[in-house]
Amino acid sequence: MKTIPSTDAIYTFVPDLRPVERARPGETVCFDALDALGGQVQVETDVLSGLDFERINPASGPLGVDGTQAGDTLAVHVIAIDMADQGAIVTGPGLGVLGDEVEHHATRILPIRDGRVGFGDLWIPAEPMIGVIGVAPASGAFATGTAHRHGGNMDTREIGIGAVLYLPVSQPGAMLAMGDVHAVMGDGEVCVSACEVAARITVRVDRIPGRSRDWPVVETAHAVHILVSLPTIEEALVEATRQAVGFVQAARGICREDAYMLCSLCVDIGVSQLVDPNKTAKASIPKFILPKPASELL
């Protein structure tokens, strides 16, 4: 199987990315990814303020997907996330939601064993997810630590094993890159990081021709989640609501008011992360209100 090594990584999503590997639609590919700290934190005396920031948030890739064009959707099926046996979490003054109230830099090394993450004497069930995943944008340059319409640092728990992420394609070949695996993360990622861990990510890529949405969408067992990343969480929550109402209206062929009311009954508006340069909101639409498979409704 084709494997992209962690040494092939980008730190900015730009329009003219050059692929380090290519795949056909339907092909399965592995991405070896460093943790979001670039592997620089191995013991608890390695604190964030001492790191080389040019090595933060590597995204392995890009992978070019043959025949994929602007205006298509790239479907990324997450087959497996095989994690290293140790992760790390970091925080410090100025970082995260309560950065003003934290006095010291702190790092905790978190062992990962038998599907659980150790924090002191607690063992937390692991729920591996991909923090950074995106494609070449239509225009502009987005550091891998930032999320927007192209994907990027969405830090969304639902992008885990078994999920399908749909990314709007803006450039030939899509140019898929990913990294920043978390062994576990709470919605909000409040302290600025989660259980940051190196991993081998296995995905199958597919092309959905001629259809592209404004924002990434991730499909899980029972819901379709629209992911919106904007400078404030307030803007992101409003736009996620707008996207959900539009999606439900089109999917069911109903009037705007009915779609708005149906979303008020059934759609959950939530938070992915509150700590990156753009904040990410999610609108979770239960599949039972959709008349067709999600992939046909994009």
Next chain:
Amino acid sequence: MKTIPSTDAIYTFVPDLRPVERARPGETVCFDALDALGGQVQVETDVLSGLDFERINPASGPLGVDGTQAGDTLAVHVIAIDMADQGAIVTGPGLGVLGDEVEHHATRILPIRDGRVGFGDLWIPAEPMIGVIGVAPASGAFATGTAHRHGGNMDTREIGIGAVLYLPVSQPGAMLAMGDVHAVMGDGEVCVSACEVAARITVRVDRIPGRSRDWPVVETAHAVHILVSLPTIEEALVEATRQAVGFVQAARGICREDAYMLCSLCVDIGVSQLVDPNKTAKASIPKFILPKPASELL
């Protein structure tokens, strides 16, 4: 069993409420509650703009709980929510998250049958919850449509059957009132209403002496949710995060930085509602990280 009729209702939570009924700690009481529209919407031509707004958001009560004092916590165990067989949802121009984009007032009458809510040809699983529930505040006057430290219109899905709501007590007798049952609601309540339905609510009230938190807390099977209601969702999300970090720090006896990191790993920051005068955020703390029962940690 003592039953408070829907004709005994308040529209404002104020410090000096007079009880319409009294109960001892440990006693079970029923509250008959009109829907949040005051029962004024029975057919789809009854739209919100035509209603008498003085009858919106009735809260049945107040119930005085013997021996309860300022500085205590009132525990409200939700035993049952028996709903009428028809609810209603309303929206219109200027209402909800996307009020600027809605052209017409609209009402849908929603039959409730066999635990499901009908919306056109869809049948949505019912998940009954109490939208408005609160006690007399320390000071100020809060319309029942507004939520704050005393509770009120928190519109939180987790306040359902089997949950225990812990309310900070500010006045002798606590003065509990409730209403605004929803047969189903998505997080956010984006169109300004949900499936508004009349109901008989059965609760057991208990007193936790000498302990009181800053904000209401609701306990469900697997988590403890701190509910914060403030003028913007951004402020509410930040304060909910701060409350969760403080709760986890005290519960586990760990330093601030460790509590902050543990919350980043395990606590979900989310949205209850985006549409009332104060917006409500929730911080959901999984019970497995707490060393004692929630009621002992308040």
